[in-house]
Structure formats: structure tokens, C-alpha cells
Amino acid sequence: MRRFACLAAILCLAGPARAELAVNLAYLRIDVPAPPVLSNLDPVPGDLGLAGAEAGLADNRTTGRFLGQDYTLEAITLGAGTDPLPAARDALARSRFLVLDAPVATLQAIADLPEARDAILFNVSSGAETLRSEGCRANLFHTLPSDAMRADALMQFLTVRRWTDLALIAGTHERDLALAEALRVSATKFGLKLRGEKSWVFDADMRRNAAQEVPLFTQDLPAHDVLLIADETGDFSRYIPFNTWEPRPVAGSEGLRPVAWSRVVEQWGAAQLQSRFRKHAGRDMRPEDYAAWAAVRTIGEAVTRTGSTDPALLRNYILSPEFELAGFKGRPMSFRDWNGQMRQPIPLVQETAVVAMAPFEWFLHPQNDLDTLGLDRPESTCTRFKPES
Amino acid sequence: MLRPALIAFLLATPAAADEIWVTNEKDDTISVIDIDTLEVTRTIPTGQRPRGITFSKDFSKLYVCASDSNAVEVIDPESGRVLHDLPSGEDPEQFALHPDDRHLYIANEDDAITTVVDTETRRVVAQIGVGVEPEGMAVSPDGRIAITTSETTNMAHWIDTETHELFANTLVDSRPRHAEFVRDGTELWVSAEIGGTITVFDVATQAEKGKIRFAIRGVHDDLIQPVGFRLSADGKTAFVALGPANHVAVVDTESYEVEEYILVGRRVWHLEFNGDKSLLFTTNGVSGDVTVIDVARREALKTIKVGRFPWGAAYRPTGS
Structure with a gap:
């Protein structure tokens, strides 16, 4: 010793x-x-x-x-x-x-x-x-x-799943607009189609009205596979899933979310x-x-x-x-x-589990x-x- | 799941051949593989999240880290019954049995502590503060040094087993997972999962004397994550499990060069030999199976389905 x-x-x-x-x-x-x-x-x-x-x-x-x-x-x-x-x-x-x-x-x-x-x-x-x-x-x-990293992670996933047609609802805060722009750029980068966009400008209390308002609000969106939402403050996005006119998955700030952690x-x-x-x-x-x-x-x-x-x-x-x-x-x-x-x-996470992890192996560098x-x-x-x- | 009548039948039948015991982390069970038939003959329930597994020297007792039950379970290998628990500290992940066959050195992953337990008195002898997320554990063949590796601190901690104090802390690459003394205890090998290397230390000086690196054609470097490893009977060859690279590397222990890679199941973590070290069994966590490798031919022979997330493996001779 x-x-x-x-x-x-x-x-x-x-x-x-x-x-x-x-x-x-x-x-x-x-x-x-x-x-x-x-x-x-x-x-x-x-x-x-x-x-x-x-x-x-x-x-x-x-x-x-x-x-x-x-x-x-x-x-x-x-x-x-x-x-x-x-x-x-x-x-x-x-x-x-x-x-x-x-x-x-x-x-x-x-x-x-x-x-x-x-x-x-x-x-x-x-x-x-x-x-x-x-x-x-x-x-x-x-x-x-960056917003672009999160947007690219989501777009890679949508590409892998071949959910190619998208629609977007964006809030009006600066960060909502920034994420919406990142999603647009990324959709183009990966060859996905953003078919339509709407801005969320409601001032009604959605806790009571979502089931009446959101179907109507989303009714005139062009045909899409996935509805993207840019709502970085977590204001309205929680009222969108299951209230859309067409039964469509939701992604972005709500639903399937690309996050650091x-x-x-x-x-x-x-x-x-x-x-x-x-x-x-x-x-x-x-x-x-x-x-x-x-x-x-x-x-x-x-x-x-x-x-x-x-x-x-x-x-x-x-x-x-x-x-x-x-x-x-x-x-x-x-x-x-x-x-x-x-x-x-x-x-890429939902409320209770990791759905997938980006980058995906098909995207080479x-x-x-x-x-x-x-x-x-x-x-x-x-x-x-x-x-x- | 085996039906009770079937379990009773199997338990009543004397074991026919040597066995490999595999902990299934997400099934809270052990799968027992018959080495002659290469089939699972028994499935034994354990505490929650079984990981580290080792037998006493005479194979009369099995020790299992039941991580989420915060205990080391002592199991009778014949009956498969839990005899009693040992105090282990919180979240025991891996352990090493001292050559005295009496003291267990346990890494407590959540607590940055190594716990030393006397398996006879069933008491904690010492607790030693180590780095964040201790995982790999090893005791030198002469019993004088215990090693804990810490995954986030990225160190091998050298413990004097007489005083239970640290006498050296050596940096390794990112996320060290497994440590083992090789060459009669003159070398310490530590694998680093994220670093993608094995660091070789000279035990006498605790100085780094070599580094083993891996590269597989068509597999991104980031996915080559060495975890468990074992040395052949003559000590000349090491087999290294490379995690999500789904390969076992065959390494020359003199030159530290990789000789070849053997394709196995998905996310391979730990390895165990049979008695004469002619067969090697790998735990493949993601695919939920065990690959059997012919050591001489360096080929995968068979895949055996076990439980969910097989983690560790231990060899048990049955004397027949």
C-alpha cells in the first residue's frame, strides 16, 4: 500500500x-x-x-x-x-x-x-x-x-412521412412571425408545398369558443396533409387540435413540436x-x-x-x-x-413521447x-x- | 410469459447445460439461455429495471442491480427466487464483485456515489463520492483498486479498496461506460460511448498508454459508441460492443488495432463468454435479442429472442 x-x-x-x-x-x-x-x-x-x-x-x-x-x-x-x-x-x-x-x-x-x-x-x-x-x-x-434548425427538423420528418401538402396558421407576435418565416423557407428547402396561410387575429376567448370558431376558421384553407401552427407564446395553439374543419394532424408550436429539449x-x-x-x-x-x-x-x-x-x-x-x-x-x-x-x-415530440429524432438518415451531408x-x-x-x- | 405450471416443470427439471443469464431492463426479468440448445429455458422475474448482473464465485448466488427498486437483489439460481435484497444506495446501475467474493462495489447513477456493500453482513461498508452519473465498475485482480467511471464527469476514479478513498482521477473521452482490468491487472481499459474510444491506462502509473479507435464503412462516426468489452481466453483479442453501430469490433490487444467488425443485433451493449470462451453472447437492446458469436470463426451463429431491452449478461456453469 x-x-x-x-x-x-x-x-x-x-x-x-x-x-x-x-x-x-x-x-x-x-x-x-x-x-x-x-x-x-x-x-x-x-x-x-x-x-x-x-x-x-x-x-x-x-x-x-x-x-x-x-x-x-x-x-x-x-x-x-x-x-x-x-x-x-x-x-x-x-x-x-x-x-x-x-x-x-x-x-x-x-x-x-x-x-x-x-x-x-x-x-x-x-x-x-x-x-x-x-x-x-x-x-x-x-x-x-435556431428557428431554422427546428423548422428543418420538422420538414425532414414530414418529407420522410410524405406529408407534402401544408397549411399554416401564424400568430402576430414577432416570434410567431419569425417561426412562420422559418417554416416557409424550410418547406421550400425540402420541396414541400405550403398551400395556404392564415393569420390568427381573434380576440374572442377561445376557452369557450374554440369548438365553434376553429372549424370555421380552418374551413377555407386549401387541401393539406398537416396544419402548421406558429404560436411561440403558447397563446391560441392549444385550441386548434381536434377542432379543425378537416381531420388533420397539427405541428409546429402545438401537436408535433420540434424542440431543443x-x-x-x-x-x-x-x-x-x-x-x-x-x-x-x-x-x-x-x-x-x-x-x-x-x-x-x-x-x-x-x-x-x-x-x-x-x-x-x-x-x-x-x-x-x-x-x-x-x-x-x-x-x-x-x-x-x-x-x-x-x-x-x-x-420531435408530442405531449407524452418523442415521436422521432432529427436529422433523419436519408438527408445526407x-x-x-x-x-x-x-x-x-x-x-x-x-x-x-x-x-x- | 410462461404459465405457472410450465415454470414449475422447468424449475423441477435439473439444468441440462451451462447457461447465460441476461437481464431485460424494460421487462423486469432475466432470460436464461441454455448454451447447448441456444434457447431460452427460463424467464425469471426481478425487481424494477434490472441492469448489472454477476454471480458469486461458486455460482451459488446471483446478484442483480434492480435500478428502479433501489436495491441489489440476491437470487438463488436454482429456484430463481429472490433470497433477499442488499442495501445498494439509490439507482444502482452496475457493480463489480471484489475477488474476496464478499464485497460488492456499486455505482449509484443518480447520486454520484460508489457504494461498497458487505454481502455477508448485508451492510454498507462505505460510500465514496465520485463524478456525475457513475456507471462502469471494476476491481483489480489483486483486489487493491476499484474503478468507477462517471458518465458526465468523464473520468475514471481510482479507489484504494483498503482506505476507500480516491487516489487518482483520470480524464477519459466523453461518456465512459465500462471499465475492466486486463493483462493480469496491469492495464485498465475504459470505453467512452460518445467519445467513441477505449482508453488504455497503465495501472502502475495511472498514465494513459493507448487509445483504441473504431471506424466502420457506411456507419457514421457518431453512431460508433463502444460500451461493453471482453478479452479472449489467451488475452490477445478483445471484443468490443459498439452500441448503435450494431457491430462488435475485434481488437488486437497488443497493437490496439481493430482487425474486423462482426454484425450483430441493434444497439449492442454488453457481452459474455461461455465457459471455454468459444462462444460470445451479446445483448442487443433495441432488437430485444442476443447474438451468439463463434469466437474462433468470428461469425454470428444465431440470434436468440429474449425480453425487452436486454442489458447485461453473466455465465453460469451447471456442472453437468
């Missing part, structure tokens, strides 16, 4: 007794009030996103314990009316790693701060295309899938992440939680593998082929070096078939992300 004793002594020096690396992360959230919705059944949790970051922190800390790495997370929430830049500057003075839950313009403004120049920022709240294309930033990564994901070891999260937060893990978890774990994984906290070195490592994040979706996740988007499979989802290298007009290219 002498050998062990010696080893133990050596490892004590490098071990948990002394933190060699301190990694401070900050979670900055702009509290934008959600628009009113018809039903109160599913309130947005107050710790949406943050709870995911905390779960990621706990995972990092457990690993860090064995390597002499100590992780901390500072949570900052700002009201929608306050100027976020002073708080962001303040956070950047203490942390080089920011996890951001904020609107598009705020994400860009924070990324443009001189203090953020060599920091690593994660967008965990916005699927907006512009952030992955012309409006991208060199220091801004995205762990939430859902409580029904249970394969690939996901059950363990779900139960860790549930223990921590007392609720199910949502897509925004998953994105924040992945952001914090990305930093943890990069620090663990490189033994460094230098943001420039970590950025290079995260974008290198060596980087892999085990994300409980069956295959390693990595980042696109043309716009900082995290590559990930997209589960010369490098990585995960890049059949969302903006591929030639499609993205992002030029700032990779300065040398």
Missing part, C-alpha cells in the same frame, strides 16, 4: 484541497414581460433558463472537485426598462463567460461592448436567424437551436439529466433550461480538457474538431465554426449530417464569427 500513500500525497497537492483554477460565470437575464395568453395552465417558470445554468454548474463543480477547478455562477436579473449595458459591463469585469437571456438587440449590444471583446457569450434565449447570419458576433455562441426525452441517458434537474428545480426541464445547461457545460468541458481559463484558448478549443459535448441526445454535440451555433439533434438542420456554411452570411475566413 506504500505506493498508494505516496500517490495520495502527490494528488493531495493537486487535488481538491486547493483550487488551481477559478472559473466565474455570470447569468444575465432581461426580464421581458411575456404577452398575455388565453390559458393560465402553463405559466412560464420564474427561473426558466437560470435553473438549467445552475444544473450545469452543479455538474461542472462535481467534475472540478477532482481537478482542482472551482466554478461559480452569478445570476443577475434586470427589469425590461433598465439599461442592460452597465450591468453587463459590471458582470464582464468579474467574469469572462456570460450566459445571456435577452432580446436580439440587447444580445448584440452586449456583445459589442469593448469589455466583451475577448469574452465568451452564450445566447440561450433567441432562435433568431439574424444572430446566426448577418447579425452574428464573433464572441456570441448559441446553444438554443422536453421532459419526454428519456433515451440516451437523458433520464438521469431529467431527474437531476427535477431534483434541483422542482419542475421539468424546458428547452431554455437545456440551452443554459449546455452553455455552462460547454465552458466546463473546455476548461476540463484544456486546463485553462483563457477565453481565447477556450474559444479555439470549443470550435476545434476535438471538442465534444455529451448532451443526452444520442450523439456528440459541437459548434459550427461559421456562426457559433451548437450542432444538436432535434427531438458531406461533413456532418447535423448540419442538414439550420444554416449550413454556404447559407449563413455571418462573416464576423471566424475572423480569419
Whole structure:
């Protein structure tokens, strides 16, 4: 046993007794009030996103314990009316790693701060295309899938099923319009036909009227196999299924939903992440939680593998082929070096089960078939992300 | 499901040949395969979500991790009855029996803990904090080192079995699943499911000395996910289950090079030999069957239907 004793002594020096690396992360959230919705059944949790970051922190800390790495997370929430830049500057003075839950313009403004120049920022709240294309930033990564990735996941599924004729109902909020546009572009990309569209502008209380109104509302849609719904705030879409004029499946924001994460994901070891999260937060893990978890774990994984906290070195490592994040979706996740988007499979879920997992094997790609989802290298007009290219 | 009368008949009949016992994770049963006939002769009910499975040295007792029952069940192999439970900590997934035939080292997947249980006193001897989602467990042939691998922390944790303390933590690739001491305990092999590799450590120094990589024509790299592995009788060849790649790799243990790939059932996870290691049995989770491989010819011989999601397998000689 002498050998062990010696080893133990050596490892004590490098071990948990002394933190060699301190990694401070900050979670900055702009509290934008959600628009009113018809039903109160599913309130947005107050710790949406943050709870995911905390779960990621706990995972990092457990690993860090064995390597002499100590992780901390500072949570900052700002009201929608306050100027976020002073708080962001303040956070950047203490942390080089920011996890951001904020609107598009705020994400860009924070990324443009001189203090953020060599920091690593994660967008965990916005699927907006512009952030992955012309409006991208060199220091801004995205762990939430873009609207285009979700739309492509759904269109691949519809193609596989040969449900080729589509109709669309879209809400009027900015995010509804963005998803509707992503669905249109994606339908074209995969050669599906969008036969008709309607905008949801009702102001009646659908909890009482859906059975009377929705059949009439959908009666004049052209013939279709599947009815798509873009209702990202969850306002009216829950009243559509089974009330359509024709008996048709519903997909998009309701029915069959392409999401980053859902409580029904249970394969690939996901059950363990779900139960860790549930223990921590007392609720199910949502897509925004998953994105924040992945952001914090990305930093943890990069620090663990490189033994460094230098943001420039970590950025290079995260974008290198060596980087892999085990994300409980069956295959390693990595980042696109043309716009900082995290590559990930997209589960297509219904209320009680995963229906299928995109990408599907029939959609080929010369490098990585995960890049059949969302903006591929030639499609993205992002030029700032990779300065040398 | 077997009818009670049939079960009684089968239980009353002395076992005719050596057996392979397979845990069915989503059926809460064990399928017992007769090695002579290559057919399932018994189906034994277990606790919830049976995964890790191993026999005591004299094969008089069977230990099964009933993960969702939060217990290790001790089963009489003759009658198939559960004799008693062992305290195991929460969500036991895999375990390894110490060469002393008495202590079980159990990975508690939900709790980031390794639990050491004395199977005689039925008491927990120690609990050791390890990384997130511990899974693979191994004990060295000399009994001095136990290994736990943690799936999310991506480490092999080296435990001194005398003090029950960690004396080293070594990084491996993403999602380590299975660990085993090979070459008389001089090497430790750890498979990484998402990393797609096996890392070979020199046990004396805990330093990495090699890496085994896999590539199958027509199968995307991401789907090559090594999990369980076993070494041939002469120690020269390793058989590695590659998960959703649906193949078993045959690896030269000197050069760490892959010699060939054998097509088996879907999502192959663990493997077990018969007594003279001429046959290899693989658990194929998604297709719900076991592939029998002729080791010398490196060919699949037969597929045997078992329960839903077969997970682990253990060999039992019957002395006949």
C-alpha cells in the first residue's frame, strides 16, 4: 500500500484541497414581460433558463472537485426598462463567460461592448436567424437551436412521412412571425408545398369558443396533409387540435413540436439529466433550461480538457474538431465554426413521447449530417464569427 | 410469459447445460439461455429495471442491480427466487464483485456515489463520492483498486479498496461506460460511448498508454459508441460492443488495432463468454435479442429472442 500513500500525497497537492483554477460565470437575464395568453395552465417558470445554468454548474463543480477547478455562477436579473449595458459591463469585469437571456438587440449590444471583446457569450434565449447570419458576433455562441434548425427538423420528418401538402396558421407576435418565416423557407428547402396561410387575429376567448370558431376558421384553407401552427407564446395553439374543419394532424408550436429539449426525452441517458434537474428545480426541464445547461457545460468541458481559463484558448478549443459535448441526445454535440451555433439533434415530440429524432438518415451531408438542420456554411452570411475566413 | 405450471416443470427439471443469464431492463426479468440448445429455458422475474448482473464465485448466488427498486437483489439460481435484497444506495446501475467474493462495489447513477456493500453482513461498508452519473465498475485482480467511471464527469476514479478513498482521477473521452482490468491487472481499459474510444491506462502509473479507435464503412462516426468489452481466453483479442453501430469490433490487444467488425443485433451493449470462451453472447437492446458469436470463426451463429431491452449478461456453469 506504500505506493498508494505516496500517490495520495502527490494528488493531495493537486487535488481538491486547493483550487488551481477559478472559473466565474455570470447569468444575465432581461426580464421581458411575456404577452398575455388565453390559458393560465402553463405559466412560464420564474427561473426558466437560470435553473438549467445552475444544473450545469452543479455538474461542472462535481467534475472540478477532482481537478482542482472551482466554478461559480452569478445570476443577475434586470427589469425590461433598465439599461442592460452597465450591468453587463459590471458582470464582464468579474467574469469572462456570460450566459445571456435577452432580446436580439440587447444580445448584440452586449456583445459589442469593448469589455466583451475577448469574452465568451452564450445566447440561450433567441432562435433568431439574424444572430446566426448577418447579425452574428464573433464572441456570441448559441446553444438554443435556431428557428431554422427546428423548422428543418420538422420538414425532414414530414418529407420522410410524405406529408407534402401544408397549411399554416401564424400568430402576430414577432416570434410567431419569425417561426412562420422559418417554416416557409424550410418547406421550400425540402420541396414541400405550403398551400395556404392564415393569420390568427381573434380576440374572442377561445376557452369557450374554440369548438365553434376553429372549424370555421380552418374551413377555407386549401387541401393539406398537416396544419402548421406558429404560436411561440403558447397563446391560441392549444385550441386548434381536434377542432379543425378537416381531420388533420397539427405541428409546429402545438401537436408535433420540434424542440431543443422536453421532459419526454428519456433515451440516451437523458433520464438521469431529467431527474437531476427535477431534483434541483422542482419542475421539468424546458428547452431554455437545456440551452443554459449546455452553455455552462460547454465552458466546463473546455476548461476540463484544456486546463485553462483563457477565453481565447477556450474559444479555439470549443470550435476545434476535438471538442465534444455529451448532451443526452444520442450523439456528440459541437459548434459550427461559421456562426457559433451548437450542432444538436432535434427531438420531435408530442405531449407524452418523442415521436422521432432529427436529422433523419436519408438527408445526407458531406461533413456532418447535423448540419442538414439550420444554416449550413454556404447559407449563413455571418462573416464576423471566424475572423480569419 | 410462461404459465405457472410450465415454470414449475422447468424449475423441477435439473439444468441440462451451462447457461447465460441476461437481464431485460424494460421487462423486469432475466432470460436464461441454455448454451447447448441456444434457447431460452427460463424467464425469471426481478425487481424494477434490472441492469448489472454477476454471480458469486461458486455460482451459488446471483446478484442483480434492480435500478428502479433501489436495491441489489440476491437470487438463488436454482429456484430463481429472490433470497433477499442488499442495501445498494439509490439507482444502482452496475457493480463489480471484489475477488474476496464478499464485497460488492456499486455505482449509484443518480447520486454520484460508489457504494461498497458487505454481502455477508448485508451492510454498507462505505460510500465514496465520485463524478456525475457513475456507471462502469471494476476491481483489480489483486483486489487493491476499484474503478468507477462517471458518465458526465468523464473520468475514471481510482479507489484504494483498503482506505476507500480516491487516489487518482483520470480524464477519459466523453461518456465512459465500462471499465475492466486486463493483462493480469496491469492495464485498465475504459470505453467512452460518445467519445467513441477505449482508453488504455497503465495501472502502475495511472498514465494513459493507448487509445483504441473504431471506424466502420457506411456507419457514421457518431453512431460508433463502444460500451461493453471482453478479452479472449489467451488475452490477445478483445471484443468490443459498439452500441448503435450494431457491430462488435475485434481488437488486437497488443497493437490496439481493430482487425474486423462482426454484425450483430441493434444497439449492442454488453457481452459474455461461455465457459471455454468459444462462444460470445451479446445483448442487443433495441432488437430485444442476443447474438451468439463463434469466437474462433468470428461469425454470428444465431440470434436468440429474449425480453425487452436486454442489458447485461453473466455465465453460469451447471456442472453437468
